[in-house]
Amino acid sequence: MYFLSExxxxxxxxxxxxxxxxxxxxxELRGWNWAEPPLAPVYQARLGLYEIAxxxxxxxxDVYLRRVERVQARPNPAMVEGLVLHQAAADLILAAxxxxxxxxxxxxxEGLAALQQADHGxxxxxxxxxxxxxxxxLREKIDILWDFEYHRIVARVDEVLARQPYVGVxxxxxxxxxxxxxxxxxxxxxxxxxHLSADAFVFSEPMMVDLKFGxxxxxxxxxxxxxxxxxxxxxxxxxxxxxxxxxxxxxxxLLLERDFHLIDDELRQWFIEARDERMRLVEEEIDPGRADxxxxxxxxxxxxxxxx
Ligand code: SF4
Numbered sequence: 001m002y003f004l005s006e007x008x009x010x011x012x013x014x015x016x017x018x019x020x021x022x023x024x025x026x027x028e029l030r031g032w033n034w035a036e037p038p039l040a041p042v043y044q045a046r047l048g049l050y051e052i053a054x055x056x057x058x059x060x061x062d063v064y065l066r067r068v069e070r071v072q073a074r075p076n077p078a079m080v081e082g083l084v085l086h087q088a089a090a091d092l093i094l095a096a097x098x099x100x101x102x103x104x105x106x107x108x109x110e111g112l113a114a115l116q117q118a119d120h121g122x123x124x125x126x127x128x129x130x131x132x133x134x135x136x137x138l139r140e141k142i143d144i145l146w147d148f149e150y151h152r153i154v155a156r157v158d159e160v161l162a163r164q165p166y167v168g169v170x171x172x173x174x175x176x177x178x179x180x181x182x183x184x185x186x187x188x189x190x191x192x193x194x195h196l197s198a199d200a201f202v203f204s205e206p207m208m209v210d211l212k213f214g215x216x217x218x219x220x221x222x223x224x225x226x227x228x229x230x231x232x233x234x235x236x237x238x239x240x241x242x243x244x245x246x247x248x249x250x251x252x253x254l255l256l257e258r259d260f261h262l263i264d265d266e267l268r269q270w271f272i273e274a275r276d277e278r279m280r281l282v283e284e285e286i287d288p289g290r291a292d293x294x295x296x297x298x299x300x301x302x303x304x305x306x307x308x
Pocket of ligand 1: 290304
């Protein structure tokens with residue numbers, strides 16, 4: 001899921017990156033301009049990036065209820081499923097890197113073979129509240145996802161081993177698995193939480209990647225945009241491309257759709273406006289009221305039903 005096919009890589013290198021160089025981002029909207037408007041935060045309330053980018057509730061009442069009224073809502077099954085699948089995908093990358101470092105270049109093929117069976121640790125950790133049927137469905141999805149990504153990892157390692165006879169272990173990891181999963185980031189410069197966790201940063205491209213296991217929504221690009229701004233604020237290099245990877249399951253198959261996009265001025269402005277709006281409602285304790293259209297699985301629906 002994290003690794004591009006040859007066609008996708010060519011699309012990125014020949015189309016998107018030249019486009020990014022042509023359409024320059026306005027200097028005020030680069031993350032390293034965090035000390036000046038419009039990036040400088042106006043309010044003090046520090047939010048998680050998902051609270052800004054997750055626009056499932058269009059008014060932001062979910063953020064108000066959680067942050068101001070301290071309402072603890074139980075995550076719905078779709079949220080748990082997303083969490084478990086994200087974790088399983090990250091676990092596999094980490095396990096593969098660990099194997100390569102510990103077994104070395106000569107022993108890594110044998111070591112990787114031991115990873116063929118899926119690890120269901122994430123399901124045990126987060127899936128306790130699910131019904132038996134939901135757990136079984138999710139177990140199958142983990143198996144499919146794991147099998148898909150496992151074979152891609154092995155193929156990439158083989159490719160590097162075949163082309164680079166003198167490769168060292170650190171270089172093998174960097175060439176075959178050029179991705180940092182669950183990248184911890186301090187969003188403090190932008191008024192965000194100090195403990196953000198980005199799904200993945202692919203440093204060979206470079207590109208922010210976000211996995212989604214639900215249906216496609218236009219605001220999903222706000223996540224890659226937010227993380228790109230945070231990375232720019234921390235390390236002062238441009239991050240111009242994002243990719244939301246939509247993962248679906250059909251029978252025993254995994255289907256992938258990638259939404260490549262430029263992290264352009266429009267997205268950056270949208271993210272900053274959403275940040276300011278949500279920070280304001282938390283800091284000034286403003287109940288923004290009910291959304292015109294609530295989504296069926298919203299964990300706050302019982303409370304909003306009551307209040308209207
Ligand atoms: S029930 Fe509707 S208004 Fe309430 S938090 Fe959920 S989406 Fe927002």
